[in-house]
Amino acid sequence: MAAFNLTPSDPSTFILMGIPGLEAAHIWISIPFSMFFVIGLLGNFTLLFVVSKEQTLHKPMYLLLCMLALTDIGTSTSVVPKALCIFWFNFKGITLGGCLTQMFFLHAVSNMQSAVLVTMAFDRYVAICNPLRYTTILTNARIAKLGLVGLIRAVLFILPLPLLLSRLSFCANRIIPHTYCDHMAVVKMSCGDTTVSRLYGLVIAVVVNGLDLMLIALSYGLILRAVLRISSKKAHEKALNTCTAHICVMLMSYPPFFFSTLTHRFGQGITPHIHIILANLYFLLPNMLNPIIYGVKNKELREKVIKCTSRMCSLWGH
Numbered sequence: 027m028a029a030f031n032l033t034p035s036d037p038s039t040f041i042l043m044g045i046p047g048l049e050a051a052h053i054w055i056s057i058p059f060s061m062f063f064v065i066g067l068l069g070n071f072t073l074l075f076v077v078s079k080e081q082t083l084h085k086p087m088y089l090l091l092c093m094l095a096l097t098d099i100g101t102s103t104s105v106v107p108k109a110l111c112i113f114w115f116n117f118k119g120i121t122l123g124g125c126l127t128q129m130f131f132l133h134a135v136s137n138m139q140s141a142v143l144v145t146m147a148f149d150r151y152v153a154i155c156n157p158l159r160y161t162t163i164l165t166n167a168r169i170a171k172l173g174l175v176g177l178i179r180a181v182l183f184i185l186p187l188p189l190l191l192s193r194l195s196f197c198a199n200r201i202i203p204h205t206y207c208d209h210m211a212v213v214k215m216s217c218g219d220t221t222v223s224r225l226y227g228l229v230i231a232v233v234v235n236g237l238d239l240m241l242i243a244l245s246y247g248l249i250l251r252a253v254l255r256i257s258s259k260k261a262h263e264k265a266l267n268t269c270t271a272h273i274c275v276m277l278m279s280y281p282p283f284f285f286s287t288l289t290h291r292f293g294q295g296i297t298p299h300i301h302i303i304l305a306n307l308y309f310l311l312p313n314m315l316n317p318i319i320y321g322v323k324n325k326e327l328r329e330k331v332i333k334c335t336s337r338m339c340s341l342w343g344h
Contacts (some may be wrong), residue, residue, distance in 0.1 A: 039119045039200065040215070044112040046203045047299045055303075056113035056141035062310040063106045069317030070095040072097075072331065075193045080330045086164040087149055088327070091320055093142045093173050104128060105306065109205040122196070125207040126188035134184040135207060137230070137282070142274055145169070147245035150269050155252045183230055190226065194218040204302055208286075239280055246273075252304040271323040276318055282308035286316030288296070 044052055073095045079082045111117040118127070119328070152160050187209050194216040204211045209227050213220045240329060246269070286305040287297055321328050 037336040039211075040122055040125050040207070041201045042108065042112055042120055042205060042207070043118065043201060043203045044109070044205050045299050045302050047297075052113040054333070056110055059106060059306070059310065060110060062314045063110075066098060066102055066310065066313035066317075068312065069321070070099050071321070073317045073327075076327070076330050076334050083327070083330060084166065086166060087146075087153075087171045088170045089166060089173075090142060090146050090149060091327075093176075094139065094146070094316060097135050097139035097142060098313040098316055101139065101309045102134040103133065105206045105309045111308065120191075120207065123259060125212060126192060129191075129207045129212060130184060130188045132141060132206065133187060133230075134180040137180035137184055137234065138176050139188045139217070139279065140235050141179060142173070143177070143272075143279065144238045144241050145172050147242040150272060151249055153268065154249050163174050178334055183234060186226060187223070187230070190223045191216070194220065194223070205306055207266065211229055230231060235280070235283065242276060267323075274295050274319050275312065278312045279308075292323055 027035045043049075048055065057288050074092055077092050108120070152163050152279070156163065189213055191209075195218050197217040200215055202211050202215060210224075213223050213227070216223075249269060273304055282304060288307055290302050310315065319330060
């Protein structure tokens with residue numbers, strides 16, 4: 027791989043090291059990384075295609091699934107292509123502008139994803155606790171507006187992160203022991219006063235995402251209370267079954283996010299390569315598993331995917 031060593035010598039460029047301590051295994055690590063990435067893209071684009079083509083799926087719940095798919099595509103494509111360039115070609119250089127741009131898109135899309143998960147929890151709450159008014163409360167137009175609010179929130183909250191960093195001076199040693207430009211990883215490269223950047227990043231991570239998590243917990247608390255009031259066991263199972271896919275998605279999203287965020291600040295005792303691998307899996311696994319989970323758990327969506335796949339196969343056969 028020495029012939030492809032494209033690491034620049036320009037002192038104004040950051041160097042992304044990949045996974046320190048596991049450089050010899052970069053090629054092997056790239057195999058599951060690229061597989062997860064391709065499977066995730068295929069699954070999410072299939073979901074987007076099927077929902078766009080099938081008129082019967084033009085409903086709030088499926089619009090939310092499309093938003094989730096777009097955020098999954100956004101987070102994985104913000105991280106994985108650059109990581110694979112490091113693993114395959116040893117191309118480790120990234121300019122300050124490129125680094126801050128990657129950071130903005132990565133954190134903005136993650137913030138947007140959190141907003142989508144909150145809206146999905148509200149969707150399930152209305153569907154179970156107030157089913158007769160579901161179609162009047164959650165219209166397609168209202169879901170689109172909520173999505174736009176989530177996007178505006180993400181841009182407004184995340185934009186200060188790269189703007190604050192762009193005003194700082196950086197040390198001569200610009201080696202980032204990571205596969206992507208995470209906010210705290212870049213903050214640690216600065217020689218200036220990073221107090222404001224550190225505090226703002228912590229507030230966004232803990233307060234904003236913590237508030238989202240509280241709203242989700244509140245929605246599911248109200249759902250559980252409503253379900254427990256239902257006397258029929260079959261109705262219990264049906265109501266809870268509609269929530270299991272969303273709960274699985276949240277379990278894959280929030281714990282790894284908080285682990286990665288807090289480890290950067292307080293987890294100095296954790297082995298760096300373990301932290302970096304888990305941080306990357308946070309972007310890879312949900313991207314791959316979310317469309318699979320919803321495809322398996324949602325009968326209507328599963329049938330439409332099979333129908334579209336069969337139609338495509340028959341066309342190719344002719």
